Amino acid sequence: MSNTGAAHAASHDHGHHDKTGTVIFGFWIFLMSDLIAFSLMIANYADAEWHGIANGPSPHELFSLGLPTIETMALLISTFTFGICTLGMKYGASMKRTVGWLVLTLALGAIFLGIELYEFHEFWTEGNTPQVSGFLTAYYSLVGLHGLHVTSGIIWGILLMVQMKTFGMNDLIKSRLVRLGLFWHMLDIVWIALFTKVYLMGVL
Amino acid sequence: MSILGSLDWNDIFIVPFFTEPSLSTGIAAGAGGVVVLGALAVMVLLTVKGWWKPLWSNWITTLDHKKIGVIYIVLALIMLIRGVLEAVVMRAQQVSPAPGFLSVEHHAELFSTHGTIMIFFVAMPFLTGVINVVMPLQIGARDMEFPFMNAVSLWLSIGGAALVMASLVVGHFETGGWTAYPPYTGIKLSPNEGVDYWIWSLGLTSVGSTLSGINFLVTIYKQRAPGMKLFDMSIFAWATLCTAILMIFAMMPLTVASLMLALDRQAGFHFFTATQGGNMMNFANMFWLFGHPEVYILILPAFGVFSEVIPTFSGKKIYGYTSLVWATIAIAVLSFTVWVHHFFTMGQTANLNAIFGIATMTIGVPTGVKVFNWMLTMWRGKLRFSTAMLFSTGFIFTFVIGGITGVMLANPTIDFATHNSLFLVAHFHNMLIPGLLFGMFAAVNFWFPLCFGFRLDEKWGRRSFWLWMIGFYGAFMPLYAIGLMGAPRRMAFFTEPAYFPWLVIAMLGALCVLAGLIAQVIQIWVSVKNRESLMVPAGDPWDGRGIEWSLGCPVPEYDFTTIPAMTSREPWVDAKEAGKRIMDPTEFVDIHLPKPTGMPFLVGLVATLFAFAMIFQMWLIAAVGFVAMWVLVLIRSYDTDWEETITAEELREGYEAHKRLVETTPQIRLDDEFTTKNRGLIMETQV
Numbered sequence: 001m002s003n004t005g006a007a008h009a010a011s012h013d014h015g016h017h018d019k020t021g022t023v024i025f026g027f028w029i030f031l032m033s034d035l036i037a038f039s040l041m042i043a044n045y046a047d048a049e050w051h052g053i054a055n056g057p058s059p060h061e062l063f064s065l066g067l068p069t070i071e072t073m074a075l076l077i078s079t080f081t082f083g084i085c086t087l088g089m090k091y092g093a094s095m096k097r098t099v100g101w102l103v104l105t106l107a108l109g110a111i112f113l114g115i116e117l118y119e120f121h122e123f124w125t126e127g128n129t130p131q132v133s134g135f136l137t138a139y140y141s142l143v144g145l146h147g148l149h150v151t152s153g154i155i156w157g158i159l160l161m162v163q164m165k166t167f168g169m170n171d172l173i174k175s176r177l178v179r180l181g182l183f184w185h186m187l188d189i190v191w192i193a194l195f196t197k198v199y200l201m202g203v204l
Numbered sequence: 205m206s207i208l209g210s211l212d213w214n215d216i217f218i219v220p221f222f223t224e225p226s227l228s229t230g231i232a233a234g235a236g237g238v239v240v241l242g243a244l245a246v247m248v249l250l251t252v253k254g255w256w257k258p259l260w261s262n263w264i265t266t267l268d269h270k271k272i273g274v275i276y277i278v279l280a281l282i283m284l285i286r287g288v289l290e291a292v293v294m295r296a297q298q299v300s301p302a303p304g305f306l307s308v309e310h311h312a313e314l315f316s317t318h319g320t321i322m323i324f325f326v327a328m329p330f331l332t333g334v335i336n337v338v339m340p341l342q343i344g345a346r347d348m349e350f351p352f353m354n355a356v357s358l359w360l361s362i363g364g365a366a367l368v369m370a371s372l373v374v375g376h377f378e379t380g381g382w383t384a385y386p387p388y389t390g391i392k393l394s395p396n397e398g399v400d401y402w403i404w405s406l407g408l409t410s411v412g413s414t415l416s417g418i419n420f421l422v423t424i425y426k427q428r429a430p431g432m433k434l435f436d437m438s439i440f441a442w443a444t445l446c447t448a449i450l451m452i453f454a455m456m457p458l459t460v461a462s463l464m465l466a467l468d469r470q471a472g473f474h475f476f477t478a479t480q481g482g483n484m485m486n487f488a489n490m491f492w493l494f495g496h497p498e499v500y501i502l503i504l505p506a507f508g509v510f511s512e513v514i515p516t517f518s519g520k521k522i523y524g525y526t527s528l529v530w531a532t533i534a535i536a537v538l539s540f541t542v543w544v545h546h547f548f549t550m551g552q553t554a555n556l557n558a559i560f561g562i563a564t565m566t567i568g569v570p571t572g573v574k575v576f577n578w579m580l581t582m583w584r585g586k587l588r589f590s591t592a593m594l595f596s597t598g599f600i601f602t603f604v605i606g607g608i609t610g611v612m613l614a615n616p617t618i619d620f621a622t623h624n625s626l627f628l629v630a631h632f633h634n635m636l637i638p639g640l641l642f643g644m645f646a647a648v649n650f651w652f653p654l655c656f657g658f659r660l661d662e663k664w665g666r667r668s669f670w671l672w673m674i675g676f677y678g679a680f681m682p683l684y685a686i687g688l689m690g691a692p693r694r695m696a697f698f699t700e701p702a703y704f705p706w707l708v709i710a711m712l713g714a715l716c717v718l719a720g721l722i723a724q725v726i727q728i729w730v731s732v733k734n735r736e737s738l739m740v741p742a743g744d745p746w747d748g749r750g751i752e753w754s755l756g757c758p759v760p761e762y763d764f765t766t767i768p769a770m771t772s773r774e775p776w777v778d779a780k781e782a783g784k785r786i787m788d789p790t791e792f793v794d795i796h797l798p799k800p801t802g803m804p805f806l807v808g809l810v811a812t813l814f815a816f817a818m819i820f821q822m823w824l825i826a827a828v829g830f831v832a833m834w835v836l837v838l839i840r841s842y843d844t845d846w847e848e849t850i851t852a853e854e855l856r857e858g859y860e861a862h863k864r865l866v867e868t869t870p871q872i873r874l875d876d877e878f879t880t881k882n883r884g885l886i887m888e889t890q891v
């Protein structure tokens with residue numbers, strides 16, 4: 001889902017006015033509809049965290065703050081490095097530097113993802129699978145949906161680097177990079193909401 | 205598990221008829237047979253006539269917004285035929301002696317497919333198609349902002365419709381109504397693939413609709429002719445803008461809810477299973493967070509159509525433009541605040557119900573404003589009752605009745621008595637048939653020449669209108685009555701003798717609607733046959749007002765030779781009043797149009813295979829399909845040569861040719877509008 005808008009939108013800029021601006025505008029709108037999905041999942045989680053415990057653990061029993069905090073730091077820093085990447089591009093940094101910052105960003109994203117998967121694995125082996133309760137279902141789905149987004153962001157980034165090689169830094173590639181950036185920053189903002197709702201408030 | 209997942213012989217449409225022969229399984233087998241034979245017949249026809257190639261190069265690969273619109277409308281009409289036939293079978297079922305000739309299951313499948321089809325595969329493609337054809341022409345754009353994505357949306361919708369058709373041939377559709385509430389649709393109570401058909405066919409179209417919404421919105425924001433302010437746009441374009449916003453925000457809750465249901469069913473999750481901490485009410489809330497805005501997605505474009513048709517055939521400009529726009533915006537905003545009225549009876553507090561009841565009634569206000577706008581537009585106008593105008597006036601009259609019953613239902617205390625009754629069924633058909641179908645029929649009759657260059661036959665058009673109008677009253681007024689007498693909806697049969705006479709009237713009404721539909725098919729047939737005498741090459745056959753009528757009919761691929769100068773809200777009317785028969789050109793420049801490509805079709809095809817595999821749990825095939833879909837998108841992202849150029853010179857020639865045509869077309873009187881004298885561009889100055 002996540003890069004549908006991007007890939008299509010990119011694939012046919014045409015005609016008149018400021019096409020890059022238009023495609024980015026379209027992508028913004030797409031992100032807003034994506035945000036609706038996250039909001040619904042959060043609302044669902046907020047319900048399940050109270051009423052959906054069934055015979056499973058409560059958030060309080062399940063979560064600790066250690067790993068999620070490291071995870072969060074990784075993602076926050078990656079947003080910063082992506083910012084440097086796109087800013088640099090804007091002010092004419094070399095391709096090598098742009099790619100370098102992008103690689104760093106994606107690597108941080110991968111660390112984030114790794115920690116998340118590790119945690120899923122831990123919970124899972126303790127027998128706390130999504131099939132146990134409404135709460136666990138909601139937890140895995142909400143955090144997992146975000147994780148899927150990060151995964152597709154990483155794949156998108158890698159494919160984009162390949163395209164940078166073939167096409168060079170033309171307007172199209174720049175516009176795609178900016179869109180990936182928007183996507184990435186949105187995931188960061190969503191994560192802050194998730195971290196607060198799921199882990200911070202869960203542990204309290 | 206085999207690679208073919210849960211698919212087995214019993215899923216093939218004729219097998220149940222042989223294992224358990226009955227009228228019910230016979231009808232099912234017959235319906236499947238019609239689909240298969242219909243598909244075969246089309247293929248034979250295409251082969252015999254040698255039409256495969258033109259079909260591929262002119263239609264399937266097109267990125268032209270007008271053609272994409274036409275394909276959407278054709279899809280809607282095909283599905284409408286199925287939907288109406290199903291309705292007639294349901295009506296026949298309820299008048300035959302209990303328990304009727306259909307099994308209870310089969311009847312449930314019928315109202316589920318009927319509802320699902322009418323909403324998602326008739327209404328949605330219909331309005332999306334009309335918007336595609338008309339909106340860019342009204343704002344002076346050459347295409348949608350994202351033509352490739354536009355075609356992808358189209359093929360995703362067709363894929364969804366194809367799956368619903370496939371459910372007649374392979375396996376079954378679900379039996380839980382178009383709303384598919386769990387727990388009934390959970391894996392325990394609905395173990396077969398029916399619910400999965402619902403989930404994945406809706407999944408495809410709702411992604412398509414979200415993308416369409418984005419496309420419409422960006423097109424309106426970014427592609428308006430220079431000088432056209434938002435408050436210079438036609439009302440139809442305004443309706444499109446509001447619809448687009450609703451699509452962007454409202455489709456997602458449906459997608460989320462249905463994917464959650466899929467996870468519950470296939471992965472043992474507990475979103476909605478009450479015993480393990482799930483909460484079914486979350487489904488109801490999400491479904492109607494989509495569902496209520498959805499009804500305004502359905503109705504706003506039709507409102508837009510009426511706001512174009514009524515001024516044209518009244519010979520006056522629309523009354524109260526600004527109030528109409530604000531009413532449209534108000535409806536769009538309010539539509540997100542009323543969803544709870546779909547489940548007043550589900551146990552929330554009386555205060556909450558009161559709030560949502562009041563919010564619901566509030567929507568009546570802007571809607572009422574619109575009705576007065578239309579009536580005051582007609583007031584003292586010189587009315588000409590074309591088919592489009594008949595549908596519009598029929599709408600106003602009928603829709604008001606539906607509105608009144610809606611305000612009744614908005615009152616929670618009344619709703620407690622009428623919830624899930626046929627009174628409700630009468631109410632929403634009373635909104636949707638005039639407020640959606642009549643609007644779309646008016647649109648087709650009105651704008652048809654833009655796409656094909658000739659008018660539709662008026663005689664058969666008028667007949668179809670009267671049949672639909674009378675049929676509607678016959679089919680649904682009785683349901684108000686028996687609904688109040690206590691008849692619940694979704695019943696396979698009734699044993700209460702007092703209902704019987706009403707059900708017979710409803711049956712006759714449904715037949716009358718069917719006759720109306722047949723009249724429409726005849727109308728198209730007759731018009732195509734007589735197209736020579738119905739041609740309006742000079743354009744503007746009804747003394748229209750929007751800038752789309754400043755173009756010749758059919759409209760050339762590039763739409764405008766030069767982008768029109770927007771000097772006022774209705775520059776075409778100004779030009780005609782100044783005695784001109786063609787708008788002055790602005791600047792001729794080279795333009796780029798997207799090249800045709802088969803890629804959107806392939807994306808749709810692969811997505812449909814993916815969805816089909818998900819329905820029958822063929823996980824391997826599904827995975828391959830999913831990856832293939834993205835590979836196609838990736839391949840497309842390498843394609844940088846997607847445009848072809850039309851030179852300023854060609855455009856100038858197009859303009860000159862149109863000018864010559866216009867100058868040699870004789871002027872006729874407005875009274876001759878519906879005769880063969882009308883070759884376009886009637887020039888009677890109006891008051």
Ligand code: HEM
Binds near residue numbers: 714
């Ligand atoms: C053309 C004439 C039509 C007839 C004769 C007709 C008839 C019916 C009947 C008999 C039912 C089942 C009522 C029950 O629950 O007992 C029904 C349900 C329904 N119809 Fe129609 N219908 C027509 C057109 C439409 C249109 C145009 C739409 C929407 C655009 C529509 C949407 C629905 C929906 C959503 C349901 C509810 C299905 C459910 O219970 O889940 N119908 N209709």
Ligand SMILES: [Cu+2]
Binds near residue numbers: 495543546
């Ligand atoms: Cu509603």
